[in-house]
Amino acid sequence: DIVMTQSPDSLAVSLGERATINCKSSQSVFYSSNNKNYLAWYQQKPGQPPRLLIYWASTREFGVPDRFSGSGSGTDFTLTISSLQAEDVAVYYCQQYYNTLSLTFGGGTKVEIK
Amino acid sequence: EVQLLESGGGLVQPGGSLRLSCEFSGITFRGYVMTWVRQGPGKGLEWVSGISGSGDSTYYADSVKGRFTISRDNFNNTLFLQIKSLRAEDTAVYYCAKGYYDSYYLDHWGQGMLVTVSS
Numbered sequence: 365d366i367v368m369t370q371s372p373d374s375l376a377v378s379l380g381e382r383a384t385i386n387c388k389s390s391q392s393v394f395y396s397s398n399n400k401n402y403l404a405w406y407q408q409k410p411g412q413p414p415r416l417l418i419y420w421a422s423t424r425e426f427g428v429p430d431r432f433s434g435s436g437s438g439t440d441f442t443l444t445i446s447s448l449q450a451e452d453v454a455v456y457y458c459q460q461y462y463n464t465l466s467l468t469f470g471g472g473t474k475v476e477i478k
Numbered sequence: 479e480v481q482l483l484e485s486g487g488g489l490v491q492p493g494g495s496l497r498l499s500c501e502f503s504g505i506t507f508r509g510y511v512m513t514w515v516r517q518g519p520g521k522g523l524e525w526v527s528g529i530s531g532s533g534d535s536t537y538y539a540d541s542v543k544g545r546f547t548i549s550r551d552n553f554n555n556t557l558f559l560q561i562k563s564l565r566a567e568d569t570a571v572y573y574c575a576k577g578y579y580d581s582y583y584l585d586h587w588g589q590g591m592l593v594t595v596s597s
Contacts, residue, residue, distance in 0.1 A: 365540075404583040406523075413573055413587035414515075414523065425585065457523055461582035465537050467513065467525040 366390050366460050370470035376478040383445040385473045387458035392438045395462065402462035405434055405443045408472075409454045417456075418443065445475070453477060480504035480586045482574050487591030494564050494595070500557040500574030500588055508532065508552035511577035513584060514559050516570035516593075526572070527559065528582060542568075564595045 367390040377383040393402045401421035406414035416425045418434035421441055431446045445452055458470040486498040498514070514526040527548040528537040536548050547560040557574050571592050575584035 402581075402583075406584075408523075413590055414575075414584070415587075416583060416585045419578070419581075419583040419585075455522075459523075459525075459583070461577075464511075464528065464582050466539065467528065467582055469515075469523040469525065472522045 365466045366393065366463050366468050368458055368460055368468050368470035370456075370458060370473050372473060373471070374474040374476065376476045377445075377448045378478045379450065380447050381478075383448050383452070383475055385443040385456050385458075385475075387436075387441045387443070387470050389439045389441075389460055393460045393462035394438050401437050401441070402460055403434075403436070403441050404459045404461060405432075406457045406459065407452075407454045408457065414457065448475070448477070450477065480576065482576065482586060482588035484572070484574055484588040484591045487572060487593045489594045489596065490564055491597050492564060492566060492595055495560070495562040496564070496593060498559040498561065498572055498574075498591065498593070500559075502555045502557065502576070507550075507555040509579060511580055511582055512548075512550060512557045513575050513577065513582065514546075514548060514557075515573045515575055515584070515587075516568075517573070517590075518567070518570045521570075524570075528577075529557070531580065561593075564593075566595050569593060569595045 403421040405418040408414040422434045483501045513528040571590040573590045574588045576586040
């Protein structure tokens with residue numbers, strides 16, 4: 365299985381400041397035949413199902429504010445919230461879908477307001 | 479609008495069985511891969527099982543292999559998860575989630591249903 369490791373486990377950021385979440389996969393999730401990284405990011409608020417934010421490592425899902433961005437390739441990825449808003453308080457998960465026999469999620473990063 | 483409506487959760491004794499359902503509406507069901515993802519109390523997301531659009535290919539996490547069976551009825555737009563030999567560690571909120579055609583990034587999720595395994 366591909367192990368997904370997120371860091372930090374939690375972070376507190378002031379309103380309007382940048383939040384950065386890292387995700388590392390135990391093996392590359394880049395597929396050279398189509399030049400795509402099979403990496404997604406989700407946001408989960410308390411009592412709600414996860415919401416897809418980013419797929420193919422950097423493509424923003426329709427309706428997701430442009431303060432959310434994804435970057436990285438191969439084994440190292442980052443989710444950035446450029447200017448944290450109160451409604452962004454949530455837990456964020458990365459997920460690889462390179463290995464469809466066994467999808468895996470990162471452990472989650474809790475984002476709070478400082 | 480895509481909607482996923484789950485049913486079938488509840489309290490079950492250890493060793494018992496349940497059949498979870500996820501009714502899909504809004505677009506053509508058979509065109510998309512589907513998955514089940516669970517979340518234990520206070521824990522992160524754990525992928526449980528996936529199925530191709532045709533239903534011909536199925537995939538399972540090691541933790542549920544041999545006990546859980548995923549299936550789909552493309553005529554009635556419904557996804558199923560038959561779970562048996564339930565253990566306390568299977569206690570979780572179970573979500574059904576839709577992939578994007580044959581890619582397993584999950585763009586729509588159900589609201590989730592609680593399965594509690596306890597005597």
